[in-house]
Amino acid sequence: MDKVYVEGMRFYGYHGAFQEETKLGQRFYADVVMEIDTEQAGNTDDLDDTVNYAEVYEAAKEVLEGEPVKLVETLTARTASLILERFAIVDAVTVKVKKPDPPIPGHYDGVAVEIRRERGFEKK
Template sequence: MDKIYLTNCEFYGFHGVLPEETTLGQRFNISLVLEVDTKAAGISDDVKDTVSYAEVFETMRVIVETERYLLLEALSERLATVILQRYALIAALTVTTVKPRPPINGHFDSVAVEIRRERGDL
């Protein structure tokens, strides 16, 4: 299966367990790997024959910036479910949700959750 990558898409949201996360908000980076048969689009050179990554980006933006979840796992699951439901050409996808600077006492770059879902998982 061919793959379309949307890497390090940056959004600002209010997800988290700690009160300051839901009050102040923070940056989230989302990456997707969309498993799509791109042969028809490669031949036709027409966006109608593939998945518009601009549309997928906007779908992600609305979810991350307007909805609220306690867990990265729940946010990731919501993204996977909505994207699979909206875009019939996607056979499977991997969602990586990164919280670059969570309010945890310690030194590290980020925390992240990665999930993979297939159309049959709906």
């Protein structure tokens, strides 16, 4: 399966388990990898035969700058679900959401959650 990448998206949201996170907000980064068949788009050179990167960005923005949640896991799962819902051409999606400055002790590059979901995925 072919893959389309939209990487390094940056957002500002009010998510977190601690009160200061939901009050002050913080940065979130997202990478999205969509598994699609790009043969048609490659032959037609028509945007309607693939995913529009700007629309993928807007879907991620809707979640990451939207309703506050406590967990990065929730942000990641909601982003994946929305992409599968909005883009019928996407057979599977991998989403990675990174919180570069979590309010926990230590010096590191942040924390991240990465998930892969495919069309028809149902948790039992």
